[in-house]
Amino acid sequence: MSKVKFTAGQIAKFACPADKQQVFMWDSEAPGLGLRATHGAKSYIYQGKLNNNAIRITIGDVKTWSIKDAQAEARRLQTLIDAGTDPRQAKAEKIAKAEAVKEQAKTQAIRQAVTVQKVWNAYLEHHQDYWGERHYRDHVNLSQAGGLPKKRGSGLTVPGVLFPLLQMRMIEVNADVLAEWQKSEAQTRANNARQGFEMFRAFWRWCSQHKDYASLIDAQAVENQDVRKKVPSRKAKKFDVLQRAHLKDWFEAVRGLSNPVIATYLQGLLLTGARREELAELKWSDIDFKLGAMWLKDKVDDEGRMIPLPPYLAALVAGLPRRNEWVFSSPTAADGKLAEPRIAHNRALDTAGLEHVTLHGLRRTFASLAEWVEMPVGIVAQIMGHKPNATAEKHYKTRPLELLAIWHGKYEAWILEQAGIEFAQSEQNQGLRVVK
Structure with missing residues (x-):
């Protein structure tokens, strides 16, 4: 095949005839570098041999690659072949590595950003069709933000006992956080604190079994003995009366x-x-x-x-x-x-x-x-x-x-x-x- 020195003028005037699907022009400066023209598109390619088998790799469109950069890429690919490496495999490994880095960055971003509230909402949505209306409403009531006018009486509704936890990021919830939360809530609403912990524990266990959330949490936080000691016991029957x-x-x-x-x-x-x-x-x-x-x-x-x-x-x-x-x-x-x-x-x-x-x-x-x-x-x-x-x-x-x-x-x-x-x-x- 004949070779010519690639110039901007030659690249610009090179075109595919109407009676052909594609044509090639080869560079005399960089071994294996070619220009492929089809109807409406032109791109640089590299062609070489590995173990007596022809290899053809697309480098890129002439609109985004300069002649100098295309020649440098062709020489890099030739170096790989000379070393016995398949450029296609090397490219695939590079893409896989880039994807792995991207996925790791995505996971890290999720770990840093996702809130308990977001996952809690997904948890309620997932279980709504399986729970009874009363059980579902209990979860909603204990996690409400509060601050709304009371339907009866004056003043505003108070936040649910779970609300403080829902404002945190998943990675921030640990045994110390749960113990302090229980200690604080139990001082003013012990029964709600106990009920809220039981709900949160079930939610946390669900997260530990979920592929999207398991890596975000400290699964043992809700099982910690120091935390469980802070949870108020169920109200004794003798106190379940009006005086x-x-x-x-x-x-x-x-x-x-x-x-x-x-x-x-x-x-x-x-x-x-x-x-x-x-x-x-x-x-x-x-x-x-x-x-x-x-x-x-x-x-x-x-x-x-x-x-x-x-x-x-x-x-x-x-x-x-x-x-x-x-x-x-x-x-x-x-x-x-x-x-x-x-x-x-x-x-x-x-x-x-x-x-x-x-x-x-x-x-x-x-x-x-x-x-x-x-x-x-x-x-x-x-x-x-x-x-x-x-x-x-x-x-x-x-x-x-x-x-x-x-x-x-x-x-x-x-x-x-x-x-x-x-x-x-x-x-x-x-x-x-x-x-x-």
Whole structure:
């Protein structure tokens, strides 16, 4: 093949004839350097032999490579061949190395930039279809930023217990950070601190199994004994009650709820000592307003039990909307009845500035506060649906409703007095007043 000295003029005028797909021109200065022209494009190439096999490598477009640089590249490629190295393999290794460096830099950038909040959002999105609505909402509530006007009462919502951790980078979370976080949160909201740690531990374990996040975290941070020692223990049952001094604030917050069905339901739990499921399943057909009684399903007695419907609670129930068969109805629930009053109750507790009390804790409150009116233990047990003691409660089945109603009425009246609520049966249709 003939060779010519590459010049700018020759490069510019060299073109591929219309009757051919490509043509070549070879440089006399740099061995193996050629110019390939196709219709609409021209590029420098290198052609040589390795182990008697022809090798052709594209160097680059003439628009981006000067003649001098193309000649230098051709000489470099020739040097590799003279050393027995395949330039194509060397190029592939160079590209792979560059990609590895790029990937390492990307990983490092992620490690330095990705926040716990970002991964937490991915975690919630991944599990939303598998979790129940209540469990999902707990995660959202404990990780909220706060700072929004309260829906009930004045002031702004506070950040969730998990929020401080979510503002950190994944690589910053370690055992020391978690221990300090638990110590700080447990001082003001111990139950939330414990619940938040359990949620975060599950989240962190999920991250340790995820290909995109495992390398970003200290997986053992949530297993550290020093951290776990800082986590408050579950609240003892004896503390899961409202005290007499709490009643006024509790009633004010609960009665201030925007949903009257939930507000009445929560007051009903405290005033009757019923189990949460029993009261939620109350039907209009189970109530006799004239008799002042209601029939509850009972897990102890398959036939259920009839208990008094005290006057104040009767007035609240009578004012509820009759959407369907359920007293505590919900237009959004699949079965038409109240499904999740706990969230509203927690908000009411926050509004009142009270420690966390479960819905079952309201049942315990009934039993605890009944002693203030010296209600007989057997009557407390019969109203609450406790299994009777064979010796002390031999007359359990024979107590008439009227006798239960006397003591139940005393209890309700005393509760209203402590809550500062003025009520008389004649006022059932005139509304209720709060004593200032």
